[in-house]
Amino acid sequence: MEKILSVKNLTKKFKRVVVNNISFDVEKGNVYGLLGPNGSGKSTTFGMLLSTINATSGDWFWFGEKGTSTQTLKKIGAIIEQPNFYPYLSAEKNLEIVAEIKNVPTSRIDEVLEVVGLLERKKDAFKTYSLGMKQRLAIASAMLNSPQVLILDEPTNGLDPEGIIQIREIIAEIAKTGTTIIIASHLLDEIEKICSHVIVLKDGAALYSGSVEAMTNSKGFFELNAENPENLIKNLSELNLFSSIKVKDHLIIAQISEEISAKELNQLLVKKDIYLSHLIKKKESLETQFLELVKK
Ligand SMILES: Nc1ncnc2c1ncn2[C@@H]1O[C@H](COP(=O)(O)OP(=O)(O)OP(=O)(O)O)[C@@H](O)[C@H]1O
Numbered sequence: 001m002e003k004i005l006s007v008k009n010l011t012k013k014f015k016r017v018v019v020n021n022i023s024f025d026v027e028k029g030n031v032y033g034l035l036g037p038n039g040s041g042k043s044t045t046f047g048m049l050l051s052t053i054n055a056t057s058g059d060w061f062w063f064g065e066k067g068t069s070t071q072t073l074k075k076i077g078a079i080i081e082q083p084n085f086y087p088y089l090s091a092e093k094n095l096e097i098v099a100e101i102k103n104v105p106t107s108r109i110d111e112v113l114e115v116v117g118l119l120e121r122k123k124d125a126f127k128t129y130s131l132g133m134k135q136r137l138a139i140a141s142a143m144l145n146s147p148q149v150l151i152l153d154e155p156t157n158g159l160d161p162e163g164i165i166q167i168r169e170i171i172a173e174i175a176k177t178g179t180t181i182i183i184a185s186h187l188l189d190e191i192e193k194i195c196s197h198v199i200v201l202k203d204g205a206a207l208y209s210g211s212v213e214a215m216t217n218s219k220g221f222f223e224l225n226a227e228n229p230e231n232l233i234k235n236l237s238e239l240n241l242f243s244s245i246k247v248k249d250h251l252i253i254a255q256i257s258e259e260i261s262a263k264e265l266n267q268l269l270v271k272k273d274i275y276l277s278h279l280i281k282k283k284e285s286l287e288t289q290f291l292e293l294v295k296k
Pocket residue numbers: 014015018036037038039040041042043044045186
């Protein structure tokens with residue numbers, strides 16, 4: 001896999017440390033989520049990687065090259081703050097101005113407006129746009145220079161459910177073209193739906209970096225019960241299939257350590273003359289995993 005970005009021990013100290021020695025890699029074509037509550041250091045991290053904030057220590061490499069050169073910035077499309085569009089000018093006119101600044105052909109304008117579903121509204125003044133449309137225009141603007149990486153800071157902030165879904169679909173479409181995307185968000189649900197990879201930040205430190213799948217990839221657990229719970233617990237322990245067996249809310253919770261289906265477990269227990277009154281196989285959500293991580 002081609003490495004787009006490699007971050008090594010990146011640290012930012014204002015009066016106190018707000019980004020604490022974080023390291024992660026970004027590979028081509030994936031969608032990364034920088035997940036953390038407000039104030040966990042997401043925007044500061046982006047600022048350092050885009051050279052608008054001086055790092056205190058640490059290194060990063062864009063496309064194998066140390067730091068963030070002007071050449072590198074040309075390969076990146078970023079929306080960190082709400083971009084300043086001219087309210088009385090149309091979307092098209094606004095993008096013509098951006099195209100001139102970025103020195104890219106105006107022929108790209110219709111293409112990017114199409115991607116974000118604003119082609120038909122391109123002649124309308126920016127001030128007539130809804131918040132969702134404004135955010136989509138910002139994405140179009142960031143896409144004008146056909147960037148290899150798109151960086152979005154809280155792209156769905158303040159949007160209604162429909163607006164959120166539209167942004168999500170646009171991000172998925174852009175990712176399909178092979179553009180690498182890095183999104184900062186405090187919304188677990190958003191990261192779970194959009195991202196293939198996640199970096200979990202808490203108080204400036206990276207608690208986890210890897211695929212979303214691997215983070216949720218505990219083998220899951222069984223919720224069970226039987227007429228004689230003590231006997232059930234004893235027999236479950238003897239199977240050596242579980243990392244822990246606990247009682248919670250009158251149910252037995254058996255954390256799976258060796259892959260096994262509900263049907264297979266039921267068959268094993270029937271052979272021991274145990275007939276279950278309750279059996280459900282469940283998996284922890286990203287949210288549970290996240291809370292576990294943050295607790296530690
Ligand atoms: N220029 C600055 N001077 C001092 N402290 C700062 C400065 N910029 C950011 N901070 C602090 O650094 C911490 C991390 O802020 P940052 O904006 O990076 O977090 P975030 O995860 O992006 O949160 P949010 O989503 O609220 O923006 C916060 O405590 C913030 O107050």
